[in-house]
Amino acid sequence: MSTDARAEAALALHRFGLGPREGAIAAIASDPRGALLAEIGRPAAGQIVSPDLLSAAQAARNAFEDAAARNARRIVDERAKKAAATASAMTVSLSTGAPADASQGEPPVAQQVLLREAKARYDAAISADIGFAERLVWFWSNHFCISSVNLAAVAGGYEREAIRPHILGRFADMLLAAEGHPAMLAYLDNATSIGPNSVAGINRNRGLNENFAREVLELHTLGVRTGYTQGDVTSFAKALTGWTILPTVDNPDHGGEFVFNRRLHEPGPQTIMGKIYPDTGAGQARAMLMDLARHPATARHVATKLARHFVTDQPSPALVERLAAKFRETDGDLKEVTTALVTAPEAWTQPRSKLKRPGEWMAALLRAVDIQKPDIQRVTGGLALMGEPLWRPPAPNGFSDDSAVWIDGLPQRLDIANLTGERNAARIDPVALVDTALGPLASAETRETVAQAASRGQGIALVLMAPEFLRR
Amino acid sequence: MTIPALSRRNLLLSSGALYAWAQVPKLARAEGRDPRLLVIVLRGALDGLAVAAPVGDPDWAALRGNAAFGLASKPAALPLDSFFALNPALPNFHRLYQAGHALIVHAAATPYRDRSHFDGQDVLESGLAGPGHSETGWLNRALAALEGQGANPGGGQAVAVGPVAPLVVRGPAPIVLWVPQRVLPASEDTTMRLLNLYRHTDTKLARVLEGRVALGNMSPNDVSAAAAMANPPPTVPGIAQLRPYFSEAAGNAAKYLARTDGPRVGALAFDGWDTHVREGILAGQLATWLDALDGAFAAIESNMGEAWRETVVVAITEFGRTARLNGDNGTDHGTGTVALLAGGALKGGRVIADWPGLKPADLYEDRDLKATTDLRSILKGVLRDHLRVREKGLASTVFPDSTGVRPFEGLLA
Numbered sequence: 001m002s003t004d005a006r007a008e009a010a011l012a013l014h015r016f017g018l019g020p021r022e023g024a025i026a027a028i029a030s031d032p033r034g035a036l037l038a039e040i041g042r043p044a045a046g047q048i049v050s051p052d053l054l055s056a057a058q059a060a061r062n063a064f065e066d067a068a069a070r071n072a073r074r075i076v077d078e079r080a081k082k083a084a085a086t087a088s089a090m091t092v093s094l095s096t097g098a099p100a101d102a103s104q105g106e107p108p109v110a111q112q113v114l115l116r117e118a119k120a121r122y123d124a125a126i127s128a129d130i131g132f133a134e135r136l137v138w139f140w141s142n143h144f145c146i147s148s149v150n151l152a153a154v155a156g157g158y159e160r161e162a163i164r165p166h167i168l169g170r171f172a173d174m175l176l177a178a179e180g181h182p183a184m185l186a187y188l189d190n191a192t193s194i195g196p197n198s199v200a201g202i203n204r205n206r207g208l209n210e211n212f213a214r215e216v217l218e219l220h221t222l223g224v225r226t227g228y229t230q231g232d233v234t235s236f237a238k239a240l241t242g243w244t245i246l247p248t249v250d251n252p253d254h255g256g257e258f259v260f261n262r263r264l265h266e267p268g269p270q271t272i273m274g275k276i277y278p279d280t281g282a283g284q285a286r287a288m289l290m291d292l293a294r295h296p297a298t299a300r301h302v303a304t305k306l307a308r309h310f311v312t313d314q315p316s317p318a319l320v321e322r323l324a325a326k327f328r329e330t331d332g333d334l335k336e337v338t339t340a341l342v343t344a345p346e347a348w349t350q351p352r353s354k355l356k357r358p359g360e361w362m363a364a365l366l367r368a369v370d371i372q373k374p375d376i377q378r379v380t381g382g383l384a385l386m387g388e389p390l391w392r393p394p395a396p397n398g399f400s401d402d403s404a405v406w407i408d409g410l411p412q413r414l415d416i417a418n419l420t421g422e423r424n425a426a427r428i429d430p431v432a433l434v435d436t437a438l439g440p441l442a443s444a445e446t447r448e449t450v451a452q453a454a455s456r457g458q459g460i461a462l463v464l465m466a467p468e469f470l471r472r
Numbered sequence: 473m474t475i476p477a478l479s480r481r482n483l484l485l486s487s488g489a490l491y492a493w494a495q496v497p498k499l500a501r502a503e504g505r506d507p508r509l510l511v512i513v514l515r516g517a518l519d520g521l522a523v524a525a526p527v528g529d530p531d532w533a534a535l536r537g538n539a540a541f542g543l544a545s546k547p548a549a550l551p552l553d554s555f556f557a558l559n560p561a562l563p564n565f566h567r568l569y570q571a572g573h574a575l576i577v578h579a580a581a582t583p584y585r586d587r588s589h590f591d592g593q594d595v596l597e598s599g600l601a602g603p604g605h606s607e608t609g610w611l612n613r614a615l616a617a618l619e620g621q622g623a624n625p626g627g628g629q630a631v632a633v634g635p636v637a638p639l640v641v642r643g644p645a646p647i648v649l650w651v652p653q654r655v656l657p658a659s660e661d662t663t664m665r666l667l668n669l670y671r672h673t674d675t676k677l678a679r680v681l682e683g684r685v686a687l688g689n690m691s692p693n694d695v696s697a698a699a700a701m702a703n704p705p706p707t708v709p710g711i712a713q714l715r716p717y718f719s720e721a722a723g724n725a726a727k728y729l730a731r732t733d734g735p736r737v738g739a740l741a742f743d744g745w746d747t748h749v750r751e752g753i754l755a756g757q758l759a760t761w762l763d764a765l766d767g768a769f770a771a772i773e774s775n776m777g778e779a780w781r782e783t784v785v786v787a788i789t790e791f792g793r794t795a796r797l798n799g800d801n802g803t804d805h806g807t808g809t810v811a812l813l814a815g816g817a818l819k820g821g822r823v824i825a826d827w828p829g830l831k832p833a834d835l836y837e838d839r840d841l842k843a844t845t846d847l848r849s850i851l852k853g854v855l856r857d858h859l860r861v862r863e864k865g866l867a868s869t870v871f872p873d874s875t876g877v878r879p880f881e882g883l884l885a
Binding site: 168173176186189192193194197201206208209210211214218219224229231233382385386387394395397404405406407408410411412414415416417419443445446449452453454457458461465467468470471 | 515516565571586587588589590591603607632634635636637642647649655656657658659661663664666667668669672673674676677680682684721743746749798799800802804805837
């Protein structure tokens with residue numbers, strides 16, 4: 001096997017995957033591009049099937065029941081305390097020392113669900129051969145991001161239901177699945193947006209919330225400064241009224257699902273970017289979304305983001321245009337667009353100057369050091385420490401793909417690498433780790449620095465913090 | 473190849489030039505001053521009308537309906553002058569205002585007039601006249617300009633708070649980053665070895681790690697093994713932790729700025745001001761966030777100690793919100809808003825506003841509070857009169873294409 005082929009294999013694992021596991025570089029060195037395409041060619045690429053995971057709607061209902069039950073218990077406890085206080089001081093309190101209810105010590109259901117989902121996500125990342133399909137999931141999940149703040153129970157379900165099935169399908173299908181998902185409708189406030197001239201709007205003197213419409217245009221489809229106006233935002237927001245969530249509070253068996261409520265829907269035709277859309281109920285906004293998915297500005301926006309995420313912070317116009325053209329020609333077939341990305345010459349010649357985002361670096365660390373069953377709370381805690389808390393971006397534009405944003409968090413990575421080194425010193429040899437994780441990418445300086453390390457733990461930390469491991 | 477022997481002494485020698493902590497700008501030093509500047513970026517678009525209500529405007533009550541709070545609200549707004557009253561969630565800020573150590577600029581905005589958070593934040597923090605990609609922020613370029621004036625022969629630096637430095641402070645002048653310590657830190661020996669590797673292979677990474685080393689040298693109390701908490705890992709700051717979180721972040725920035733050998737400029741960002749639904753101006757979301765911000769002001773004042781009298785804190789946001797409430801008792805993205813300034817160096821106790829009015833025709837596009845003050849004029853006034861950045865640099869490198877925007881006169885005492 002030539003050094004060049006092995007270097008391409010290592011590049012493929014770092015740039016498009018989640019970093020090498022032991023033997024991974026050699027395993028794909030005969031055809032790195034082919035290996036990437038083979039991974040996304042598998043029938044269930046990017047899917048997670050697990051009997052432990054609930055649908056987002058079921059999780060929302062469980063979390064609601066849990067919160068309601070906790071509240072009820074709190075009221076009962078308070079009553080009991082009052083009763084005890086008013087009873088004779090001579091009476092021995094029955095509750096002394098005894099836990100009122102074992103389940104009270106457990107974290108809320110929403111938190112438990114979130115951790116189970118986080119574990120499933122990292123299990124998939126750790127066990128993948130290359131991790132290209134997972135990287136695509138992470139990319140699209142960040143493009144259509146929601147935040148788990150207030151939505152802890154549904155964040156994981158949202159990704160499995162709206163994102164994963166479509167990463168290699170049509171962009172329009174992912175767009176409809178994401179924008180129609182209750183998690184998104186709650187996150188961007190559409191669930192409570194009401195047409196001012198709808199039945200509910202008139203009766204309750206309520207109205208529009210334009211947050212969702214603006215972010216769909218700016219972040220999910222066309223991109224900012226592509227010609228749409230405040231008037232387009234308002235009209236789109238009107239068309240989207242009625243896209244809401246079946247309340248869990250009224251219905252313990254069916255709740256938390258998408259519903260179109262015509263009572264909230266602004267009546268009448270709407271015009272965006274010069275095109276009139278008749279009022280067909282839920283179909284009105286759906287027709288707009290279908291047109292947005294096909295718009296050349298959307299193709300360009302998506303192409304730019306893909307190239308920026310996988311290849312370089314400032315991708316060449318030629319690369320962006322090639323991906324955008326593929327998007328337009330194939331009506332947004334993401335498998336075709338992804339294939340164009342992997343087979344682009346720039347994807348293999350661009351210097352490895354991008355800094356891995358904290359989540360990618362964490363996955364690469366777990367894979368390199370062969371930690372197959374990490375404590376998921378440590379993982380999510382580490383991600384928060386490094387500034388990329390799982391499913392909790394600070395704003396609807398998601399986590400940044402600009403290396404400059406992440407570079408200042410380096411000292412936090414060092415502390416985590418240090419801890420990882422100390423905990424795994426007994427079973428990992430740092431010099432072998434250089435070959436596993438970096439192989440032909442390792443510089444002479446890195447090899448020498450690791451070889452001279454004062455301890456195995458320190459050596460491991462130095463590999464995980466080497467420029468070749470941080471960058472891709 | 474051979475890597476030179478690693479030693480503590482090596483590091484100090486080679487990084488000494490980068491981190492000479494003598495940060496008093498030359499002109500200020502000649503005047504016997506040692507100015508500090510802390511910039512707080514409030515991301516998400518703060519509703520200025522909910523911070524300082526124009527209770528003297530006859531159209532105020534009709535505009536906001538039930539949410540039009542005033543001196544008779546419960547809790548009652550705090551009087552600022554005959555026209556404006558402050559949200560009661562800001563008692564510390566009000567106390568500073570009464571002492572002449574705080575002021576509010578109202579109906580202000582950057583030159584950005586569209587309503588994208590992210591373009592708006594880029595304009596706010598980059599200092600550019602319009603949206604577009606920028607790798608540097610105006611505060612960092614102001615430091616670089618001072619260096620160009622010969623103020624900081626050893627190189628200026630700024631401290632930022634949190635694992636992701638705000639754009640406003642990124643750029644050519646070195647920055648150091650402070651993050652609450654939650655994991656046992658790597659040893660000095662490990663850090664030095666890594667730094668040595670970076671110096672030979674990746675200078676960008678080296679520069680960041682040098683910042684960590686400099687910070688560690690400066691503050692043995694904050695970054696120590698004793699302060700480290702390996703378990704449990706940090707979690708989301710919930711509502712109850714918001715005020716402590718803001719206070720910790722801002723208070724630590726102040727601790728560094730207060731030191732005689734510390735940086736003189738700092739920046740941090742607080743998210744969460746995007747109040748589309750149930751804004752909760754007097755009780756609820758916004759009131760909670762303002763309460764946390766008020767705690768941050770108090771923590772800064774107290775941790776600055778003696779240096780407070782030489783301090784200016786500027787809290788700014790990308791734009792304001794709609795003048796009227798939306799259908800969800802919230803507000804959508806708007807234009808004019810407030811900037812909150814605090815610090816002993818200010819000529820405070822006043823609201824600076826060229827009030828545009830609240831009648832439909834007075835509003836920008838019949839929806840937002842019109843912006844009548846260019847925020848850059850305020851920032852230029854602070855940078856010129858407090859840090860002594862020259863006007864020429866302010867109009868060219870710090871805020872490009874802003875020659876027509878004059879520095880606001882008389883902000884400082």
